[in-house]
Amino acid sequence: MDEHLKLILKFIRKRDWEKFHDPKNLAISLVLEASEVLQTFQWTKDNNLPEDKLNDIKEELADVYYWLLLLSNKLNINLDQAFLEKMKKNKKKYPVDKAKGKSTKYNKL
Secondary structure, three states, X not given: OHHHHHHHXXXXXXXXXXXXXXXXXXXXXXXXHHHHHHHHHOOOOOOOOOHXXXXXXXXXXHHHHHHHHHHHHHOOOOHHHHHHHHHHHHHHHOOHHHHOOOOXXXXXX
């Protein structure tokens, strides 16, 4: 991830784009790109993604990753650490004996 962030920072610094990257704009960009992932599935039948759209998904996910790395960097959030902490919380919220095989939200288990 550090390699990817370094590539992104080098890319934006060469273009003098850092001045546009406040947390609000980064968050907006992240959500917009995530919406484009969803848009790829629009009008598909039975949730089946046509083979020709797989590359579109790959590119949109890369865009989401780009904005996620920039936002976490701007807010000084270690994503690896945040992820591990969140997984610990999820493990408590969704114990196997109550959640296995269910899509029920944790507060309804």
